[in-house]
Amino acid sequence: MTDFIGRDLDQLDTPALLVDLDRLERNIARMAAFARRHGVALRPHAKSHKSAGIGRRQMDAGAVGLTVAKLDEAEAFLEAGFTDLFVANQVVGKQKWERLARLAQRGTMAVGVDDADVAAGIAAAARTVGATVDVVIEIDTGLHRAGVLPGEPALRLAEHIALLDGVRLRGVFTHAGHAHGAHSPEEVRRIGREEGLKVVETAELLRQRGIACPVVSVGSTPTALISGAVAGVTEMRPGNYVFYDRMQLGLGSATPGDCSLSVLATITSRPAADRVIIDAGSKTFALDRGAHGIIVRAEGQSDPSVGERLRLLPNHACTTANLAECLLGVRGNRVDEVFPVIARGGGR
Numbered sequence: 001m002t003d004f005i006g007r008d009l010d011q012l013d014t015p016a017l018l019v020d021l022d023r024l025e026r027n028i029a030r031m032a033a034f035a036r037r038h039g040v041a042l043r044p045h046a047k048s049h050k051s052a053g054i055g056r057r058q059m060d061a062g063a064v065g066l067t068v069a070k071l072d073e074a075e076a077f078l079e080a081g082f083t084d085l086f087v088a089n090q091v092v093g094k095q096k097w098e099r100l101a102r103l104a105q106r107g108t109m110a111v112g113v114d115d116a117d118v119a120a121g122i123a124a125a126a127r128t129v130g131a132t133v134d135v136v137i138e139i140d141t142g143l144h145r146a147g148v149l150p151g152e153p154a155l156r157l158a159e160h161i162a163l164l165d166g167v168r169l170r171g172v173f174t175h176a177g178h179a180h181g182a183h184s185p186e187e188v189r190r191i192g193r194e195e196g197l198k199v200v201e202t203a204e205l206l207r208q209r210g211i212a213c214p215v216v217s218v219g220s221t222p223t224a225l226i227s228g229a230v231a232g233v234t235e236m237r238p239g240n241y242v243f244y245d246r247m248q249l250g251l252g253s254a255t256p257g258d259c260s261l262s263v264l265a266t267i268t269s270r271p272a273a274d275r276v277i278i279d280a281g282s283k284t285f286a287l288d289r290g291a292h293g294i295i296v297r298a299e300g301q302s303d304p305s306v307g308e309r310l311r312l313l314p315n316h317a318c319t320t321a322n323l324a325e326c327l328l329g330v331r332g333n334r335v336d337e338v339f340p341v342i343a344r345g346g347g348r
């Protein structure tokens with residue numbers, strides 16, 4: 001993979017995933033500055049890039065650790081030297097609890113929970129190996145994916161966890177992923193405020209009942225600057241912000257000049273005036289409008305010919321990066337760094 005370094009973009013075979021390093025570093029620095037200004041810990045979601053080199057830049061900018069979605073990501077990042085990880089997801093099954101407990105012997109490990117039996121299973125596995133796993137209660141603040149409802153349901157789970165040996169309650173977390181489907185900036189702001197307020201209120205309830213709740217964690221890229229600023233929030237976990245993408249442009253979270261991930265593709269056919277075929281389809285862009293690498297040319301645009309190259313912004317950067325073996329970090333027109341994508345695909 002080091003073969004790529006020093007190459008000019010026109011020497012690269014396509015399709016290739018490019019990361020504009022100046023934009024990437026600016027995105028990382030901006031989010032870190034926001035978190036610092038608001039006194040909030042930044043624990044970026046690494047599933048967006050799955051790259052040690054990008055994770056390292058986030059840590060160097062002041063992140064307290066990384067968030068991951070699955071155990072294989074936790075294992076890969078721990079192997080790469082990241083020792084403070086939060087699996088912000090439900091981890092279910094004896095085999096996985098044993099893996100989690102073993103990871104907790106090698107680093108600081110936290111995991112999401114929304115179920116009393118799962119918490120008990122994690123605690124039993126942790127006791128068996130003599131480790132302690134931090135657990136963070138997932139609160140559903142509107143996404144309606146996993147998570148217990150704010151308030152009393154969260155309190156009941158916290159009271160159960162407080163009685164278990166082998167786990168330690170770190171706090172509460174939520175992910176306002178429904179903001180990705182918002183229809184206006186006002187809706188994003190409303191979702192972001194709710195995301196923050198509901199977890200803060202739940203944390204307060206736990207504390208009133210004598211249960212320590214040091215971490216109050218929120219996180220999505222569209223809502224980051226809103227929920228991250230809600231008083232009482234202590235941690236934020238945006239992921240996509242390192243790259244941004246066309247979805248974020250549509251939501252108003254970013255401008256085209258912020259988008260750092262692009263696909264370099266070659267035009268392979270021009271069968272009709274209104275059709276451009278490229279060598280990148282749904283196995284390069286995960287969230288394509290079609291699976292066939294066809295671009296329906298908008299009127300008034302230039303008229304590119306076969307062999308020309310295009311640099312295209314993906315609709316969803318995180319799923320696009322997950323499909324690539326490596327991302328090529330470029331400055332100007334030259335490849336400066338190669339980021340192998342670790343724990344890619346739909347692993348365990």
Ligand SMILES: Cc1ncc(COP(=O)(O)O)c(C=O)c1O
Nearest residue numbers: 045088175219220221238239240
């Ligand atoms: C639990 C959790 N936290 C944080 C994030 C990061 O959100 P985003 O990709 O909008 O930055 C995600 C993304 O799916 C998530 O599932």
